[in-house]
Amino acid sequence: MxxxxxxxxxxxxxxxxxxxxxxxxxxxxxxxxxxxxxxxxxxxxxxxxxxxxxxxxxxxxxxxxxxxxxxxxxxxxxIGVLGHGIGVYEELSAFENLRLFARLYGMENPRQIAMEWLERTGLDRVSDGLVREFSRGMRQRLAVARAFLHNxxxxxxxxxxTALDDRAIAVLQGLLKGAxxxxxxxxxxxxxxxxxxxxxxxxxxxxxxxxxxxxxxxxxxxxxxxxxxxxxxxx
Amino acid sequence: MTFLQQALAIAGKDLRSEIRSKETVNASLSFALVILMLFSFAFDPGSDQVREISGGLLWLVYAFAGTLILNRSFARELVNDCLDALISSPASGAQVFFGKCLANYLLLMVVECVSFPVFIIFYNARWPARWGLLLLVMLLGTWGITVIGTLFSAMTVNLRLRELMLPTLVYPMLIPALLGAIRLSTVLIAGEALETDDQIWFKLLAGFDVIFTALSLALVEIVLVG
CATH class of the missing domain: 3.40.50.300 (P-loop containing nucleotide triphosphate hydrolases)
Incomplete structure (x- = not known):
C-alpha cells in the first residue's frame, strides 16, 4: 500500500x-x-x-x-465525486450521460467506457432510456457509474x-471494496x-x-x- | 481533449437537452412573436415612424427573448446538482462557459432567424437588399448578448430572484452593443446607404464581442468556484 x-x-x-x-x-x-x-x-x-x-x-x-x-x-x-445530487442529466439517456462524462474526463473511446459501466451497474438494458424516465434506484446506479468511470x-x-436501494448498495459496496x-x-x-x-x-x-x-x-x-x-x- | 472539443461536448449536451425538452426555444420564440404582434398594433406598419425605429424594435425583441434562453443556461444545471458534476470534472470554467455560449448562440440565432421574416410581414417592410450585412450585424450583436448573458447567468444561478436579476444586470451592460446593432439594423432595413461614420458601429460591435469574450473567459472560473 x-x-x-x-x-x-x-x-x-x-x-x-x-x-x-x-x-x-x-x-x-x-x-x-x-x-x-x-x-x-x-x-x-x-x-x-x-x-x-x-x-x-x-x-x-x-x-x-x-x-x-x-x-x-x-x-x-x-478525483471521482458522488455528492448529494446524482449529477446526471434528465433529458439525456443513460448512455449519453456516461459518454459525456467519459469525454469530459478525457477517456479514450468514451462510447466503449460508457457501455462497460452500463453493464457493470446493470443498466445496459435501458442504455437508451432517458434518465427522466428512470426509477430512483436506476438513477443512483447511474450516478455511481458516473463517479467511477474514469478510474x-x-x-x-x-x-x-443514503436513499440507495438494496441493489444500488450492493453495486456501490462492491465497487468500493474493489477500489x-x-x-x-x-x-x-x-x-x-x-x-x-x-x-x-x-x-x-x-x-x-x-x-x-x-x-x-x-x-x-x-x-x-x-x-x-x-x-x-x-x- | 482540446479546449474546443470539451466546449463542443458541453454545447452538444445543452442542445440535445433543449431539442428534447424544447423548454426555452418555445418560450423565447412565442414571446418574440407576441411582442412583434403587439408592437404592430401600436405603430402604423409601413410608416416612416416604423422605419425609423425598426432596428430598435427588432433588437429589443431579440434582447427580451434572449434572456429567456440565457436564464435557463446555468439554471438547468441545478437539477440533480449537475453543475457540481460539471465543475468537478477536468473541464475548466472557461470550457464550460464557452460550450454554453455556443449552445445559447445557436438557439438565439434560431429565434432571430424565425422572428425576422415575421417582423418583415407584420411591419410591411421590404426584405433588406444588403441582407448579408444585416446578417453580420445579427451575428455580432447576438454574440454580444450571448456572452454577457451567459456570464451573468452563471453569476445569478444560485439567486432566488435570478429571473429578475439577469435582465436587470444584463441590459445596462449591453447598451454599447445594442446601440451599434440598432443603428446599423435601422439603416440596413430602411435600405439607406451606410455612411462612413457607420463603420465605427461595426468596429464597436466587434470590439465589444472580443473584449467581453476575453473578460468572461478570464473571470468565469472565479464566478463558478469563487
Missing part, C-alpha cells in the same frame, strides 16, 4: 458570511486509505468534501490533493448509502455508521466545524458504532 498522503489538509477555515463552518481543520489521508468522515448534521462534512472536490475554496489554510491543487485540471481528472485515484463520497483492493483512496461522509465503519480504515469526526477525532478505525467502533459519538461527539 502506498503511504504517501493522498490528501493533506492544513489549517483550513471556511466561513458562510460570519459563521465559521470549518475551524482550523488539519489532517492527512494516506494513499489507499478509506476515511469515514463522521459528524452530526451541519457539522461541516459536506463543506469539507466540497472543498476537497474543488467546488469551493478555503478562506484560510491549504488543501493538497494527490500532490497538487484541488482545482488543477490534472488533479480533477483523478479515479481518490473517491469523494457524500453520504453515498480499496486496487489501492485507491476513499473519503466518505455518512450517517450510516455500520456500513461505513465496515469499509473504513480511518475515521475523522467533525463536531461543529472542529476536528474532534482523527485516528484509525478501532475494534470498539466496529462493535459499537455509537462509541465514537459518545466519547468525542456532542453530549
Amino acid at each position: 502506498c503511504v504517501m498522503s493522498a490528501v493533506a489538509i492544513e489549517g483550513v477555515w471556511k466561513f458562510y458570511g460570519d459563521f465559521p463552518a470549518l475551524k482550523d481543520i488539519s489532517f492527512n489521508v494516506d494513499g489507499g486509505a478509506c476515511l469515514a468522515l463522521l459528524g452530526r448534521n451541519g457539522a461541516g462534512k459536506t463543506t469539507l468534501l466540497r472543498m476537497l472536490a474543488g467546488l469551493s475554496k478555503a478562506a484560510k489554510g491549504s488543501i493538497t490533493i494527490l500532490g497538487g491543487d484541488a482545482r488543477a485540471e490534472k488533479t480533477r481528472a483523478r 479515479p485515484s481518490l473517491l469523494l463520497l457524500d453520504e453515498p448509502f 480499496l483492493a486496487e489501492g485507491r483512496t476513499i473519503i466518505m461522509s455518512t450517517h450510516q455508521l455500520r456500513e461505513a465503519l465496515e469499509l473504513a480504515t480511518d475515521v475523522a469526526l467533525i463536531n461543529r466545524g472542529k476536528l474532534a477525532f482523527r485516528g484509525e478505525r478501532s475494534r470498539e467502533m466496529l462493535e459499537d458504532p455509537g462509541w465514537l459519538y459518545r466519547h468525542y461527539g456532542e453530549a
Whole structure:
C-alpha cells in the first residue's frame, strides 16, 4: 500500500458570511486509505468534501490533493465525486450521460467506457432510456457509474448509502471494496455508521466545524458504532 | 481533449437537452412573436415612424427573448446538482462557459432567424437588399448578448430572484452593443446607404464581442468556484 498522503489538509477555515463552518481543520489521508468522515448534521462534512472536490475554496489554510491543487485540471481528472445530487442529466439517456462524462474526463473511446459501466451497474438494458424516465434506484446506479468511470485515484463520497436501494448498495459496496483492493483512496461522509465503519480504515469526526477525532478505525467502533459519538461527539 | 472539443461536448449536451425538452426555444420564440404582434398594433406598419425605429424594435425583441434562453443556461444545471458534476470534472470554467455560449448562440440565432421574416410581414417592410450585412450585424450583436448573458447567468444561478436579476444586470451592460446593432439594423432595413461614420458601429460591435469574450473567459472560473 502506498503511504504517501493522498490528501493533506492544513489549517483550513471556511466561513458562510460570519459563521465559521470549518475551524482550523488539519489532517492527512494516506494513499489507499478509506476515511469515514463522521459528524452530526451541519457539522461541516459536506463543506469539507466540497472543498476537497474543488467546488469551493478555503478562506484560510491549504488543501493538497494527490500532490497538487484541488482545482488543477490534472488533479480533477483523478478525483471521482458522488455528492448529494446524482449529477446526471434528465433529458439525456443513460448512455449519453456516461459518454459525456467519459469525454469530459478525457477517456479514450468514451462510447466503449460508457457501455462497460452500463453493464457493470446493470443498466445496459435501458442504455437508451432517458434518465427522466428512470426509477430512483436506476438513477443512483447511474450516478455511481458516473463517479467511477474514469478510474479515479481518490473517491469523494457524500453520504453515498443514503436513499440507495438494496441493489444500488450492493453495486456501490462492491465497487468500493474493489477500489480499496486496487489501492485507491476513499473519503466518505455518512450517517450510516455500520456500513461505513465496515469499509473504513480511518475515521475523522467533525463536531461543529472542529476536528474532534482523527485516528484509525478501532475494534470498539466496529462493535459499537455509537462509541465514537459518545466519547468525542456532542453530549 | 482540446479546449474546443470539451466546449463542443458541453454545447452538444445543452442542445440535445433543449431539442428534447424544447423548454426555452418555445418560450423565447412565442414571446418574440407576441411582442412583434403587439408592437404592430401600436405603430402604423409601413410608416416612416416604423422605419425609423425598426432596428430598435427588432433588437429589443431579440434582447427580451434572449434572456429567456440565457436564464435557463446555468439554471438547468441545478437539477440533480449537475453543475457540481460539471465543475468537478477536468473541464475548466472557461470550457464550460464557452460550450454554453455556443449552445445559447445557436438557439438565439434560431429565434432571430424565425422572428425576422415575421417582423418583415407584420411591419410591411421590404426584405433588406444588403441582407448579408444585416446578417453580420445579427451575428455580432447576438454574440454580444450571448456572452454577457451567459456570464451573468452563471453569476445569478444560485439567486432566488435570478429571473429578475439577469435582465436587470444584463441590459445596462449591453447598451454599447445594442446601440451599434440598432443603428446599423435601422439603416440596413430602411435600405439607406451606410455612411462612413457607420463603420465605427461595426468596429464597436466587434470590439465589444472580443473584449467581453476575453473578460468572461478570464473571470468565469472565479464566478463558478469563487
